[in-house]
Amino acid sequence: MAEQILRAEPRTVVGKKVKALRREGRIPGVVYGPVVDGTIQVSVDRREFERYYRAIGLNTLFRLELEGEKHSVMIREVQVEPVRWVPLHVDFFAPNLKQEIVTTVNVTHGEASQDLVGMVNQVITEVQVRGLPADIPMHIVADISGLRGSGEHVTAGDLPLPKGITLITSAEDTVITILAPRVAEEEEVVAASEEEAAPAEAAETDE
Secondary structure, three states: OOOOEEEEEEOOOOHHHHHHHHHOOEEEEEEEOOOOOOOEEEEEEHHHHHHHHHHHOOOOOEEEEEOOEEEEEEEEEEEEOOOOOOEEEEEEEOOOOOOOEEEEEEEEEOOOOOOOOOEEEEOOOEEEEEEOHHHOOOEEEEOOOOOOOOOOEEEHHHOOOOOOOEEOOOOOOEEEEEEOOOHHHHHHHHHHHHHHHHHHHHHHHHO
16 A cells, blocks of 8 residues: 655744635644654645545544655644534644554444344444554444344444554443334334325225
8 A cells, every 4th residue: 555645834824824824725734742843833735635534534644744754643633614614724643653652543333234133323433542653543343243133232342453452442332232123113104104195095086
């Protein structure tokens, strides 16, 4: 897989003046962490950043290129405009690659069995883990293929973790559970459909 690199430019514009920067299609941000001096003010191309963010999300290690130097960073936080949901500011965290960090990882789930009776309900969407930055996975996929019916579940302790990654979230926390099928609601829908069909049939008979 090709190395993931996002290009950034140094930024001198701060405060309310960053609105002009955003109008130019750039997002203001900062780079901080134990391997950089202080806080570095930067900006990134909005479209390029959005493409990265959709692909890797938060807390996934990649390379940020700034003035010819490449920094290993994670997207730690993104401030968004609440109406249009566009990014307004981004925090890039530059960790020490030789020291473990504690962070959160998104949890998704695989395909359910065709024999499943009930609804898949995801209780939590992320777990907290510890490990070296380069070992932190982009996401963790819960295996639900063995679930068959109501009350069966997957806990955080059941999640497959990559080598070197330790679960911080309680292993007993429920990640996914199976809810009973909504039989009563389905019966009501069928009954309502039959009632709607009855007048139409009566009308045809009168004709």
